[in-house]
Amino acid sequence: METSIKEFKHCDVIEVKGRVDSATAPQLAKVLDKAVADGHFKLALDLTKLEYMSSAGFRALLATQRTCKRYNRGEVVLAAVPDRIREALELAGFTELFKTFDNAIDAVGSF
Amino acid sequence: MKRVKYPADFQHLDSIRDFVGEVAERAGFSSKEVYSIQLATDEACSNVIEHAYEGISGGKIEVECEARDGQIVIVIHDHGKVFDISTVRKPNLSRDLDEREVGGLGVYLIHKLMDEVSFHSSKKDGNTLTMKKRKSGDS
Numbered sequence: 001m002e003t004s005i006k007e008f009k010h011c012d013v014i015e016v017k018g019r020v021d022s023a024t025a026p027q028l029a030k031v032l033d034k035a036v037a038d039g040h041f042k043l044a045l046d047l048t049k050l051e052y053m054s055s056a057g058f059r060a061l062l063a064t065q066r067t068c069k070r071y072n073r074g075e076v077v078l079a080a081v082p083d084r085i086r087e088a089l090e091l092a093g094f095t096e097l098f099k100t101f102d103n104a105i106d107a108v109g110s111f
Numbered sequence: 112m113k114r115v116k117y118p119a120d121f122q123h124l125d126s127i128r129d130f131v132g133e134v135a136e137r138a139g140f141s142s143k144e145v146y147s148i149q150l151a152t153d154e155a156c157s158n159v160i161e162h163a164y165e166g167i168s169g170g171k172i173e174v175e176c177e178a179r180d181g182q183i184v185i186v187i188h189d190h191g192k193v194f195d196i197s198t199v200r201k202p203n204l205s206r207d208l209d210e211r212e213v214g215g216l217g218v219y220l221i222h223k224l225m226d227e228v229s230f231h232s233s234k235k236d237g238n239t240l241t242m243k244k245r246k247s248g249d250s
Contacts, residue, residue, distance in 0.1 A: 022161070023121035054150060054153050054157065055217040056157065062208075091223045092216055097208055
C-alpha cells in the first residue's frame with residue numbers, strides 16, 4: 001500500500017494505492033491519524049488505484065470519519081471507489097456513512 | 112485438493128489471497144466472485160491470526176482449496192485457541208456513525224460473501240473453518 005497527500009485550500013486529498021489488509025491497515029491508520037492530528041478534518045480519499053481493502057481498512061476509515069465529523073468540523077469523503085471495493089463497502093453498510101464521488105475533483109469541490 | 116501451509120502472520124495474507132484467487136479464476140469464477148472469495152478467506156485468516164493465535168507465536172495456518180462442479184470449497188485449519196465465528200454476533204450496521212461497531216465486521220462479511228460457512232473444533236485436529244461458494248455466473 002502507498003499513500004500520497006495533496007493539500008488544497010478547503011481539504012486534503014489522500015491518494016490510497018495498492019492493497020489494504022490487516023498487514024497494511026495500520027499504515028493507513030497512521031497516515032489518517034497524522035492528518036487529523038495536524039488539524040485537517042476535511043479529507044477526500046482518492047481510491048482510483050486502490051486494488052483491495054478488507055474490513056481492517058474499513059475500520060480505519062470508520063475511526064477517522066468519527067474523529068473528523070466530531071463538532072461538525074469536517075468529514076471523510078471517498079472518490080473513485082473501484083467496483084469491487086464499493087460492493088464490499090455496501091455489504092458492510094459503509095456507503096451510508098461516507099459520501100462518494102466519481103472522481104477526486106468532484107470530491108474536492110464538495111467541501 | 113490443493114493445500115498450503117502459511118506462518119500465522121498478516122504479512123502472508125497477500126499470498127493466501129493469491130492462492131485461493133488462482134484456484135477460483137482457473138475454475139471460471141467471475142472477477143466479482145474471485146474478489147469475494149479472496150476477501151472472505153482474508154477475513155477468516157485475519158481472525159485466526161488475531162484471535163486464535165492471540166499471544167501465541169510460531170502458529171501455522173493451513174489453507175486447502177478445491178473447485179469442482181461449479182463450487183469452490185476453502186478449508187482453513189489452525190491449532191490456536193477456539194475461535195468459533197458462529198458465536199460472533201452480528202455487528203450493529205446502523206446508519207448512526209456513533210453506534211457503528213468496529214468488531215464483528217469480518218465475520219459478517221464472510222457470511223455475506225460465501226454460500227455456506229461451518230466451523231468445527233477438536234482437541235486432536237484443532238479448528239477447521241469450511242467455506243463454500245457456488246458459481247452464479249454474474250460478472
